[in-house]
Amino acid sequence: MFVRRLGSVHCACALTGFNTCRSASQIRPMVVLGIETSCDETGAAVVDETGEIRGESLHSQKQVHVKAGGIIPPVAQRLHRENISRVVQEALDRSGVMARELAAVATTVKPGLALSLGVGLHFSLNFVRQYEKPFIPIHHMEAHALTVRMLQHVAFPFLVLLVSGGHSLLALARGIDDFLLLGQTLDEAPGDTLDKVARRLSLVKHPKCHGLSGGQAIEVLAKEGDRLRFGFKPPMGQHYDCNFSFAGIRNQVAMAIKKKEKQEGIEPGQLLSCVQDIAAAAQHTVASHIAKRTHRAVLFCRARGLLPQNNPTLVVSGGVASNEYIRETLRIVTDATDIQLLCPPAKFCTDNGVMIAWNGVERLKAEKGVVSHTQEVVYEPRAPLGRDISAEVRDATIKLPALKLKIKS
16 A cells, blocks of 8 residues: 655555554554644544544633624634643543654644634644644544544445534535535524524523523523414525525524514513524524425435435534434434434534544545645635535425424424
């Protein structure tokens, strides 16, 4: 097995700096350090080629941003800078792996907040140059998509739905670095929409929402609400594609809130008496929109023969995928279309170093996207995932059969 490096040919173990050309008596799993700073989580983890998490550490900025009412990029940057060295060292210490024993370092370089990505990349390049280790630039959404393969065997191809605070997309994963993009958000992400609704409802003042993010607060209060009290409509009903649009949902909710404030004679910033019902209706509408676009993606892939006949799979990940109501809504779709639904545990759906390290492991084993420690790498705040075939989905004009959402609110 050979790979090309800097114009000459070297054995793969020379590139990794680790003994991959080893006899049966000398087997030691390759280990990769993963570093994540794409948004507001500073994460690091050491994962080996078997999927074992040797050590991890995570510093969350959530409470800081909750108090601020949203993520402030310069604040996120400062907190990353203050914590990244400690977080990485903690992951290494807990793993029992020395820096010189690493096979490579994998780091998120796209997409994300520019100021946050820059911190992780700068630290990582200094690290790999100090220890002369290979570097693996990671696409954040690709890492989310492949995390499930660390937990169980999922063969390519499979359908992927990624929904988070900053992204939403549907794609067909055909290989480690081979994705067909079926659809993506045209405006804002579902997590961003739910956070904005929570801020407009002033849920930070609700006694049951103390310390929760906006999306978490919506989910908690929605359990006590009537999702049918407000007739919010999922957008893009006459658009036969898999793209998403959540800004329209937010506008519908904002208009309803303004109307109820006037009726109840309260000022913005005060809690409405029907806050649970608005939360439930908003969450239901977001979930319905996601489910309908996903339903069309399943039907399109099946019609084009893009999914295997035996045991086709839908993988759902990203921070919003930890919302149980949204998962149950998607389960209605997968049950109706006879496709397996796989959702990583909630702790792996949100941003973390483990998913980055595992993506690094997959790329290292496949010899894809591994670069020398001397190579210059840049971060990309905006970066598409795979080849965009959303126009083909639209042109297929697939109409959806009606599905009843039998879910407890």
